Amino acid sequence: MTPAITLEELLVWNQEASDFWKAHLEANPALLELPCGIGGNANVQAFVRHIWGAELVWSQIIAGQPVTDYDVWPTGPLDALFDMHSRAIHNFRSLLDDPSPAWNERTVHYPWRKPEQPKPTPRKALAHILLHSQRHWAQLATLVRAAGFPSGFSGDLLSSSALR
Numbered sequence: 001m002t003p004a005i006t007l008e009e010l011l012v013w014n015q016e017a018s019d020f021w022k023a024h025l026e027a028n029p030a031l032l033e034l035p036c037g038i039g040g041n042a043n044v045q046a047f048v049r050h051i052w053g054a055e056l057v058w059s060q061i062i063a064g065q066p067v068t069d070y071d072v073w074p075t076g077p078l079d080a081l082f083d084m085h086s087r088a089i090h091n092f093r094s095l096l097d098d099p100s101p102a103w104n105e106r107t108v109h110y111p112w113r114k115p116e117q118p119k120p121t122p123r124k125a126l127a128h129i130l131l132h133s134q135r136h137w138a139q140l141a142t143l144v145r146a147a148g149f150p151s152g153f154s155g156d157l158l159s160s161s162a163l164r
Contacts, residue, residue, distance in 0.1 A: 005163060007123070008096055010130040012162035014055075015089060017137045017155050021048070022082050024151050032078065034147055038139050045076055051136045052085040058129040059091035061108050062122045070112075092126065 025031055025048070032045040041047040053073045060067045074080035107119035120128065134155060141153040157163070 007126055007130070009163040010127065011089070011092055011096065013157060013160045014130045014133055016160055016162065017134060017153075018052070018082070018085050020153055020155075021137060021140065022078065024153070025078055028149065029078075031144060031149060032076075034144065034149075036143060038136070038143065044140065044143070045078070045081070047136070047140065048078070049073060049075060049081050049084075051133050052081050052088070055088035055129055055133060056084040056091075058110070058125055059088035059095075061110060062125055063091045063095055065091070067111055095122070095126075 025044070032043065032048075034044045036043050036047045038047055039050060041050055053068075053070065056073075057067055057070075059065075068084075073084065103123040104121045106121065108122055108125050109115075109119050110125075137153065137155050141151055141155065144151050
């Protein structure tokens with residue numbers, strides 16, 4: 001067994017966090033309207049849209065699919081936002097289950113990045129978006145706790161069943 005953390009393990013960790021936040025926000029729907037300001041998002045719902053929409057777009061880029069334009073991402077309800085995540089996970093899982101992708105032999109381009117910016121390999125892009133989501137879930141946990149609504153979110157990898 002290698003000591004390295006795999007993309008499959010990061011994907012499981014990502015799913016655990018997404019499942020937690022979907023359930024928590026369904027149980028506490030008023031939190032969706034909580035002012036946010038992170039990354040220019042007006043409220044928590046817009047922030048969640050950013051998290052799951054970015055997953056969808058990166059999954060499409062890595063898979064070589066047409067990219068869903070930001071302007072047509074759903075703005076709600078929560079189930080529609082979670083569907084973007086579910087579609088991304090399906091794409092990621094299909095890629096990880098297929099042994100043929102050249103994970104380090106090509107680069108991908110995010111359409112909203114400047115052409116001169118570095119183009120990551122599919123492997124790096126997948127690691128980026130999975131860690132991007134975790135970082136934002138931690139920001140959301142801090143935001144709701146500071147607003148007086150502690151979530152109990154433990155997004156620490158130590159708490160995850162994703163790896164031993």
